[in-house]
Amino acid sequence: MYPEYIVVHTAAFSGENCDRDMIDEWHKARNWSGIGYHFVIINDKHNEKADGTVEKGRPSNKTGAHALGLNSRSLGICCIGHGDKDDFTPAQYESLYSLIQRLMTEFSIPVSKVIGHREMNVLADQNIISSRYRTSKSCPGNKIDMNFIRQQLPSISNSNEHEAAELDTQSRLAMTKAIAILQKHRQQFPNAQDELDEFIHHPEIIAMTR
Ligand SMILES: [Zn+2]
Known part of the structure; x- marks a missing residue:
């Protein structure tokens, strides 16, 4: 897989000690081949892992399972926590920006193609994906401003x-x-x-x- 988009998600879970391994268990329980995200960013509710730690999920060259209709051309990043209830932590934002910038450079992804999961609906409006892939989810959460996130990222033109x-x-x-x-x-x-x-x-x- 060669990704064109980066999709930001929330784990939508307010409990403690949520991490890559916990999500891996959730997704295996859905009969998926393990964690559907490519990266996970830990929050401040983990007893052993530092706030802002980036963990690897599915390898970047493998198709993920995180945004139906866009999986075969996107990388998925999941920020631990519940984006409808709490904003990401400052350390999570710091890690998110540097991770996204690294991926944008590595895969020549323009900032316009860094989206929140809920913005699948914008892609449907633009006929980039079929309208049957519209989502009712607020992911990465009502507290998360995707325009603000994009403004923090460098703009790369898409040749x-x-x-x-x-x-x-x-x-x-x-x-x-x-x-x-x-x-x-x-x-x-x-x-x-x-x-x-x-x-x-x-x-x-x-x-x-x-
Ligand atoms: Zn999501």
């Missing part, structure tokens, strides 16, 4: 957006044909239907087949 426009006609025709074939036979791939939808709604693919 990738212009590349699709340069594809030649033959590539466009080939892609249109390939998608038509996949669509026609989609019933044969029940497990891949979400991935197929994500692919078809990918802005570069839309630009390519327009």
